[in-house]
Amino acid sequence: MKATRDSYGEALVKLGEKYKDIVVLDADLASATKTVEFKKAYPERFFDMGIAEQDMIGTAAGLSIGGKIPFASTFAVFATGRAYDQIRTSIAYPNLNVKIAATHAGITVGEDGATHQALEDISLMRSLPNMTVISPADDAETQCLLEEVVKYKGPVYIRLCRPATEDIYTNDFKFEIGKGIQHGNGTDATIIATGITVVEALKAKEELSRENINVRVLDIHTIKPIDKDLIIKAAKETQKIITVEDHNVIGGLGTAVADVLSEEYPKKIIKLGINDEFGKSGNWKELMDYYKITSKYIVEEVKK
Amino acid sequence: MELKEIAKEVRKDILLEVYEANSGHPGGSLSCADILTAIYFELLNDGDKVILSKGHASPALYAVLAEKGYFPKEDLKSFRKLGSNLQGHPSSKSTNGVDATSGSLGQGLSVANGIALSFKLDKKENYVYVILGDGEIQEGQVWEAAMSSSHYKLDNVIAFLDHNNLQIDGTNDEVMTVNPVDKKFEAFGWNVIEIDGHDFDEIISAVQKAKTQDKPTMILANTIKGKGVSFMENKVSWHGKAPNYEEYEEAIKCIENM
Numbered sequence A: 001m002k003a004t005r006d007s008y009g010e011a012l013v014k015l016g017e018k019y020k021d022i023v024v025l026d027a028d029l030a031s032a033t034k035t036v037e038f039k040k041a042y043p044e045r046f047f048d049m050g051i052a053e054q055d056m057i058g059t060a061a062g063l064s065i066g067g068k069i070p071f072a073s074t075f076a077v078f079a080t081g082r083a084y085d086q087i088r089t090s091i092a093y094p095n096l097n098v099k100i101a102a103t104h105a106g107i108t109v110g111e112d113g114a115t116h117q118a119l120e121d122i123s124l125m126r127s128l129p130n131m132t133v134i135s136p137a138d139d140a141e142t143q144c145l146l147e148e149v150v151k152y153k154g155p156v157y158i159r160l161c162r163p164a165t166e167d168i169y170t171n172d173f174k175f176e177i178g179k180g181i182q183h184g185n186g187t188d189a190t191i192i193a194t195g196i197t198v199v200e201a202l203k204a205k206e207e208l209s210r211e212n213i214n215v216r217v218l219d220i221h222t223i224k225p226i227d228k229d230l231i232i233k234a235a236k237e238t239q240k241i242i243t244v245e246d247h248n249v250i251g252g253l254g255t256a257v258a259d260v261l262s263e264e265y266p267k268k269i270i271k272l273g274i275n276d277e278f279g280k281s282g283n284w285k286e287l288m289d290y291y292k293i294t295s296k297y298i299v300e301e302v303k304k
Numbered sequence B: 001m002e003l004k005e006i007a008k009e010v011r012k013d014i015l016l017e018v019y020e021a022n023s024g025h026p027g028g029s030l031s032c033a034d035i036l037t038a039i040y041f042e043l044l045n046d047g048d049k050v051i052l053s054k055g056h057a058s059p060a061l062y063a064v065l066a067e068k069g070y071f072p073k074e075d076l077k078s079f080r081k082l083g084s085n086l087q088g089h090p091s092s093k094s095t096n097g098v099d100a101t102s103g104s105l106g107q108g109l110s111v112a113n114g115i116a117l118s119f120k121l122d123k124k125e126n127y128v129y130v131i132l133g134d135g136e137i138q139e140g141q142v143w144e145a146a147m148s149s150s151h152y153k154l155d156n157v158i159a160f161l162d163h164n165n166l167q168i169d170g171t172n173d174e175v176m177t178v179n180p181v182d183k184k185f186e187a188f189g190w191n192v193i194e195i196d197g198h199d200f201d202e203i204i205s206a207v208q209k210a211k212t213q214d215k216p217t218m219i220l221a222n223t224i225k226g227k228g229v230s231f232m233e234n235k236v237s238w239h240g241k242a243p244n245y246e247e248y249e250e251a252i253k254c255i256e257n258m
Helices: A004-018 A036-041 A053-065 A076-082 A084-092 A121-126 A139-151 A195-210 A228-237 A253-264 A284-290 A295-303 B003-021 B026-031 B033-043 B055-068 B073-078 B108-121 B140-151 B181-187 B200-210 B245-256
Strands: A022-026 A046-048 A069-075 A099-103 A132-134 A156-159 A181-183 A189-193 A215-219 A222-224 A240-248 A269-274 B049-052 B128-133 B157-163 B191-196 B217-222
Touching: A004 A022, A004 A036, A004 A099, A004 A139, A022 A036, A022 A053, A036 A046, A053 A069, A053 A076, A053 A084, A053 B108, A053 B140, A069 A076, A076 A084, A076 A099, A076 A121, A084 B108, A099 A139, A121 A132, A121 A156, A121 A222, A121 A240, A121 A253, A132 A139, A139 A156, A189 A195, A189 A228, A189 A253, A189 A295, A195 A215, A195 A240, A195 A295, A215 A228, A222 A253, A228 A253, A240 A253, A240 A295, A253 A269, A269 A295, B003 B026, B003 B033, B003 B055, B003 B073, B003 B200, B003 B245, B026 B033, B026 B055, B033 B049, B033 B055, B033 B128, B033 B200, B049 B055, B049 B108, B055 B073, B108 B128, B108 B140, B108 B157, B181 B191, B181 B217, B191 B200, B200 B217
Parallel strands: A022 A046, A022 A069, A069 A099, A099 A156, A132 A156, A189 A215, A189 A240, A240 A269, B049 B128, B128 B157, B157 B217, B191 B217
Antiparallel strands: A132 A222, A181 A215
């Protein structure tokens, strides 16, 4: 059990030892985004920019021009909303090697409510040219993909979550940017998930298998560039396609999957997610249930 | 060539670019032409970086870069045209010699700070020059960045404020008061030097003074929008308008008589 933001904090410390060009910026949320771990380990390479996300993103761009590999962190809602134009003009357009690692994405932020729940960050980031969008599901996936992100040259948005969730993968599992992970070979349905909903999709798969309904789960940890082949193959081999995400159904994973299938293999897609509304305060588990993005609703959808 | 003569060539090229493109921003380009000329032809050392935060003055930057030999002067005629390496606003990916992308106002000082921090980390003695417009400093990000420059003691940031008092909707005072700019930057922990932004001796000596400071320096350069072309000077209508052929010819004559 670990939150992907904790995995990020740990990974930064390890990567910081190996890659001396890594620098980390935060906007007064280091203890929440977990960049505080890097700050403790390498104080000279950590820059707190204060509550000034636009400046943080611009400064990260400059550090990248100077040859550094900056990781800029804050909550997803501020990183992508408050500093959108800075990401667009100063990072994506010049294709700079800046990594934006945003935590507290989605309704699973919980009690802080709508103002702090980014439900449109995937949509905003995936429509920027040059931007890679990554949304890891557990500790091993986060840690492995972060090293891939460091090795990759170019802007990357990494979407991380607040609550601790169950482990899915073992630490030796190898992940590649742009290559989804297929769980099982079921042909009754495909459940496509990303980030915090992958574990729910796997639970649904488990429950369904007890009733002899065989589904496969695709963990789309890279939303852009998306693993088209894996999605098309699933559409061809399975009866139903269901996407599930902690994000607005407009512009996120479901839309990305629809973009692929509408062009390559038209098929009806059922999109589970936040139905174009703002979030609300509550316990994160209750909220996942309220917005119907848990295994229970995935199972219901498969059985329909 | 003397700086004054180079600046004349730069001004003629600015007019050529905007005339050929039938689009662009002559007023603000002419107001920072001397600052850019001084930076590139007198002040810049190997490894230093320059950010034109007021990206709409791209014709001035391109003219200086072409004069410096970063790309053929012939390219200036392609400014703003499809397929050109000279985009409407500076793009580091498109144009040889452009250190940072700009165009959406208010972002350049943050980028300059980042570069300055990388110089500090690498123990490099280089400087980052950044040119801001006086309307541009109405953007809140500029003040976030101004705080950061002094918080991180970035004495390797040398900023110029191209203070021509005009912006699209009128004078700064009519649109949104920016003065007293000197006191604002001083309050943010900056060293401020006020100069005539068209006087090369003043530009150069201000930069020399800036380099002796242990904090970031804002060179408050009082300039004239449209400087050098009598009918464009202090006329906000020439902020973002191209001259027709007769106006272009007349403008070139004005520069030759400067």
